[in-house]
Amino acid sequence: MAALGNGSQHTALRADYDLEDEDRFFISGVEKAGAKRNTYELQLKRKKLIVGLGISIGVVGLVALILGLAYGLSRRKLDYVCPRTYDASKTDLVFFVVGDWGRAGNDNQRRTARLMADVAGCMPPAFVVSTGDNFYPSGIRSVDDVQFDESFRNIYTAKELQVPWYVVMGNHDYGDAVDVSLLNTGQCLASPSGPDQCAGKCCYSPWWQVQPGFQARDARWNASMGGVVTRRIALPPDAATGAPRSLDLVMLDTTPIIYQYAGASWVDFLNGFNAQDADAIKSSLQQQLNASYANGSAAAGGSSWRLVVGHHPVRSYGRHCTQPDAYDCDDMLFMRPWLKRFRVAAYINGHEHDQQLIKSADDPVHYITSGAGSDTRKGEFDDLDMDTRTRDALFLSDTQGFVAVVLSGSQMRVHFYTTEQSGPTYTRIIPQPAW
Numbered sequence: 466m467a468a469l470g471n472g473s474q475h476t477a478l479r480a481d482y483d484l485e486d487e488d489r490f491f492i493s494g495v496e497k498a499g500a501k502r503n504t505y506e507l508q509l510k511r512k513k514l515i516v517g518l519g520i521s522i523g524v525v526g527l528v529a530l531i532l533g534l535a536y537g538l539s540r541r542k543l544d545y546v547c548p549r550t551y552d553a554s555k556t557d558l559v560f561f562v563v564g565d566w567g568r569a570g571n572d573n574q575r576r577t578a579r580l581m582a583d584v585a586g587c588m589p590p591a592f593v594v595s596t597g598d599n600f601y602p603s604g605i606r607s608v609d610d611v612q613f614d615e616s617f618r619n620i621y622t623a624k625e626l627q628v629p630w631y632v633v634m635g636n637h638d639y640g641d642a643v644d645v646s647l648l649n650t651g652q653c654l655a656s657p658s659g660p661d662q663c664a665g666k667c668c669y670s671p672w673w674q675v676q677p678g679f680q681a682r683d684a685r686w687n688a689s690m691g692g693v694v695t696r697r698i699a700l701p702p703d704a705a706t707g708a709p710r711s712l713d714l715v716m717l718d719t720t721p722i723i724y725q726y727a728g729a730s731w732v733d734f735l736n737g738f739n740a741q742d743a744d745a746i747k748s749s750l751q752q753q754l755n756a757s758y759a760n761g762s763a764a765a766g767g768s769s770w771r772l773v774v775g776h777h778p779v780r781s782y783g784r785h786c787t788q789p790d791a792y793d794c795d796d797m798l799f800m801r802p803w804l805k806r807f808r809v810a811a812y813i814n815g816h817e818h819d820q821q822l823i824k825s826a827d828d829p830v831h832y833i834t835s836g837a838g839s840d841t842r843k844g845e846f847d848d849l850d851m852d853t854r855t856r857d858a859l860f861l862s863d864t865q866g867f868v869a870v871v872l873s874g875s876q877m878r879v880h881f882y883t884t885e886q887s888g889p890t891y892t893r894i895i896p897q898p899a900w
Contacts, residue, residue, distance in 0.1 A: 543887045545583035548880055550892075551871060557700045558712065558872040559588055564596030564776070564815025565635070566838025567616035574620060574839035576884045577865045582623030584869060584882060589625040591698070594714065596815030596835055597635025597776030599674065599688075603643040603731070606653070606667050608678040618683050631696055632674070632688040635776040635815060636720050639738055640669045640731030648730060656733035663735060670735035671720075690718050691741050693749040695757060697768060700872065712872065713757040713768040717750055719775040719814075723796050747799065754807040761808075761900035770877070770897060771809045776816050779804070780832040782849055782858055783817030784842065804830045808898035810877060813868075818842045820868070820881050822860040822893055831895055833879065835868040860891040 561581060568574045581593075600612045647653040653667035663670075673679055674688045693715060700710040720726065721741035732738040750773075759767030778786060779797045786794035793816065804812055805828065815836035823832040845863040846854075854861070866883035875897040880889035 543884075545580050545882070546887050547584060547587040548869075548871075548878070548889050548892065550878065551588050553588075556871055556873050557710075558698065558870075559590045560592050560594060560870050561585070561590045561867055562594045562596065562774075562813055562833070562835040562870065563838040563867040565598040565818055565836040565840075566595070567598065567600040567612065568839040569601075569612065569615040570620050571839060573841070573865050574616070577838050577867060578620045578623075580865075580882055580884050581621070581867055582626060585623055585625035588869065588871070590628055590869070592629040592631055593621075593626065594774055594813065595630055595632040596774060596813060597633045598637045598815060598836070599632060599635065601637055601642075601839075603640045604638045604669050604671060605673040605679075606669055607663065608673050608676050608682075610673065613679065613682055617686075627685060629687050630685045631714060631716060631774075632686065633716050633774055633776055634671045634674065634688070634690045634718055634720055636723070636726065638671045638674065638690075639720050639726075640671075640734045641726070641729065643669060643731050645730050654735075655730070657735050660735065668735055669731065670737055672736035689716050691721070691736070692746055693717050693753050695753045700769065704874070708763055710763075710769040712770040712772070715750070715753055715757065715771065715773045715809075717773060717775040718746060719777040719797065721746055723777055723793060725792050725796070750800075751803060754803055754809070758807040767900075770872070771807060772811050772813060773800075773804065773809055774813045776814060778814045778816055778832070778834060779812050780823045781814075781817050781821060781834060782823070782853065782861060783819055783821065783834070783845055785817055801828070801830070808900065810895055810898055811879075817845075818863075819845050820860065820862040820864075820866055820883070821858070822879070822881065822891070823857050824859055824893075825857040829898060831879070831893070833868060837862065837864065837866045837883075839865065841865055859893060862890060866890070 563577065563581065566574055566577065600616055605612060647667065648655040653669060654663060657663050657668055671690045675690050680686045696714040696716060698712040698714065700712060702709055718741070721738060721743045726732065726738055729738070754771070756766065757768045757771050759765040761767060763769070777793050777797055779794060779800050780786070781794060785791045800812070809830055811831040811833050813833045813835060815834070817834050817836045818841045819834060820837050821832070821834035841863050843863050846861045849858070849861070860881055862881065862883055864883040864885050866881065869880040869882060871878040871880070877895040877897070879893045879895060881891040883890045
């Protein structure tokens with residue numbers, strides 16, 4: 466009986482500890498283990514999240530640092546220097562060429578002006594050539610226009626740039642891009658009968674830039690318009706023969722030659738587009754080139770070197786000659802045989818907001834674009850195919866800059882400076898054309 470009692474007590478104990486309790490105990494253990502595992506996984510996820518955030522922040526910071534450095538480098542003040550080949554004792558003449566610059570001293574214009582000033586400090590120019598579009602957006606309103614100070618006198622202040630500036634007109638100097646509402650409301654005169662009518666009024670005209678009153682504000686200014694002006698620069702005599710030598714700058718007003726401007730809102734401005742004679746300008750150009758060449762005779766008054774300067778390009782890979790609605794190079798095509806015939810070393814222009822040097826194997830003339838004096842067209846040449854680049858496009862740049870020309874004996878070194886490099890970005894030696 467006792468044994469039975471003990472057995473019953475044992476059986477009762479087993480009955481109290483049933484399967485459900487055992488399962489509950491097991492599940493409770495699993496839940497605890499799962500809870501610990503969940504806690505661990507949560508902590509691991511948090512750690513990963515923190516690490517991930519740290520890495521992301523680090524990457525973003527690194528990218529920001531790289532971008533900041535890149536921006537800083539792009540804005541840094543380089544110490545611009547002269548070409549290593551420059552030797553003042555062996556140099557006959559130095560001059561600069563800059564175009565499309567007059568933007569009231571904006572950042573791009575000031576960067577180019579500083580570049581010019583730095584290079585002029587070690588390689589001072591005898592003069593500066595401006596290829597036009599001297600005052601944006603639509604030229605000068607009177608001889609007292611404040612733009613002359615804002616875009617020129619207060620910008621090119623370096624001591625070495627206080628030299629003559631030989632200037633041609635561009636289409637914007639003639640009034641291109643004028644705000645038509647100023648004409649429609651009568652705030653500016655669309656077709657004045659003469660200078661007297663412009664007194665005290667808004668009167669856009671390229672004519673103001675060639676007036677004595679305009680030059681009186683700054684003696685450096687030597688502008689021409691409406692025709693052709695040859696400026697002869699004396700050079701040291703020939704070392705071997707003692708014969709006289711010179712450089713002729715043939716300054717050409719090209720805007721009246723571009724026929725697509727006919728009918729524009731600005732063609733009747735004072736002494737402007739419609740007041741010019743394109744055929745007479747072409748005839749004068751041919752005559753002056755012939756006189757400069759003089760059949761190869763220095764004794765007959767011929768010059769050793771000839772350069773023609775105009776605003777519009779004869780050859781270009783910029784938008785003014787490559788877009789479907791661009792005809793500038795077509796209108797200027799008549800010049801190519803004349804440039805060859807009269808032994809012109811180079812044709813120099815602006816208009817395209819970039820720098821270019823084009824030289825074909827079958828054409829002795831170099832075509833130089835210097836129109837990067839302020840704002841440029843970034844990506845201008847991105848779509849230009851490689852065959853074209855390697856065929857005759859020797860240099861193309863969509864960065865601000867100017868051209869420095871160094872004449873020594875029978876060689877002309879053309880240095881293309883950009884604001885992105887301390888020294889010349891590209892240099893080309895042009896030999897004196899054979900007479």
